[in-house]
Structures are given as structure tokens and as C-alpha cells.
Amino acid sequence: MSSEALIIFFLGGVVMVGAGILASNLLAPRSANAQKEEPYECGIPTQGTSWIQFRVGYYLFAIIFLIFDVETVFIFPWAVVMKQMGLAAFIEILIFFFVLGLGLLYAWKKKALTWE
Secondary structure (H helix, E strand, O other): OOHHHHHHHHHHHHHHHHHHHHHHHHHOOOOOOOOOOOOOOOOOOOOOOOOOOOOHHHHHHHHHHHHHHHHHOOHHHHHHHHHHHOHHHHHHHHHHHHHHHHHHHHHHHOOOOOOO
């Protein structure tokens, strides 16, 4: 791919994103009020400062959940083609589950799944 084509491709992407943002700002309905400007806190007003430091374990737990949640998405396409591919697909999913199991074991050993 030539450098001119790459530049045109990049500029085209920037223009399309900019056009989408501009169209959204121009065409979207607006109704501003004080309640809409408040942060979402489950309907309960905050007490004290909202700027508190959370333990890193909470973020780690959430990231591990997202990783395993996203990985399960790959099981559906496998299930669709399993019958056509036969034993090769079965062996591949066993390897996939083995790698996921290793990741879970690693997180468990590092105590990333403990909720304190």
C-alpha cells in the first residue's frame, strides 16, 4: 500500500468520525435540566467526597471478568462449525479451554479472585 493511499485512508476515517460527531451535535434533541447534569449514583445522593481511592483488586477482578466473558464469545462460532470440522474442532476447543483454565488457575494462585 502506498503512502498516499494510507494518508487518504486515515483522512477519510477522520472525516467520517468528525462528520458523525458533528451530525450528532446538530441533529440530536436537547433538553437540559439540573437533574440530568448530576452524576449517576443509583438515585442516592452521595455523602462526603466522591473522590475516594478504591483498591486495585476491584479493578483487577473486573478486568478478569471481562477477559473471560469476552473469551466465551469465541465458543459460539466453534459450536456452529463443530459438526462440519469434526475432531479437529474438538481438539482446538480442548486446547482453548486448557488455556482458559491456565489463566483461571494463574488468577486464582495470585489471589486475584479473592474479594476482601
